[in-house]
Amino acid sequence: MKKIFTFFCAVGMALTAAAQSDFALQYADSEGNLIADGTTLSLTAFEEDAFGGILMPSGLYVKNVSSEDVVAGSEYTISRMSSGAFQTCFPENCIQRQSAGTYQSETGTIAAGVLKDMQTEWLPDNEGTCTVEYQLLTYKLNKVTKKYSIDGRGPKVNLNFNYDPVAINGVETTNGIARVNYFTLDGRRVNVPANGIYVVKVKYADGSVKTTKQMFK
DSSP, X not given: OOOXXXXXXXXXXXXXXXXXXXXXXXXXXXXXXXXXXXXXXXXXXXXXXXXSOEEEEOOOEXXXXXXXXXXXXXXXEEXXXXXXXXXXXXXXXXXXXXXXXXXXXXXXXXXXXXXXXXOEEEEOSSSEEEEEEEEEEEEEEOTTXXXXXXXXXXXXXXXXXXXXXXXXXXXXXXXXXXXXXXXXTTSOEESSOOSEEEEEEEEETTSOEEEEEEEEO
């Protein structure tokens, strides 16, 4: 896959729900560090896909933090998409959506302790934006109907994509979120933010770091 000039923007300011740290599935970075429920990511990195189109990756992973295999899925709401398609390959098959709306993915099994690349991205045709709220789901099997139904709704993340091919910083970078850390205003690091304002420090795979503040409640 041919890389194009990329640039990651700040993690946006957002009012968010309380972290669901006891849920079996958690968002994570490429190193397996957990990303808090309600975190907003502002994404401007893009690359050229195998067909000559533009691909904007989310860089997100999902980690099964439980000791058991989990039947997983997702629900996501596309509130704005100026062009192209939003694609997610979580938990298994890749599905593209080309209009705003609320959708559910297919289901798939995530083994205990596994860190899985979500392969979730926006495929824009032109300059513009795409805004998506993404939630993890778990499923259980109905022994009577032999069908799966939603068992639990887990953490959410907000993905704000902004494709601006003119705003290239002239340095080719490597896509991916390497680590997300949370700090109190007095500098103490925490694993999961509680109520209040926290400093969110995002480190990307190319070594760049972006620090912003977010409110969690």
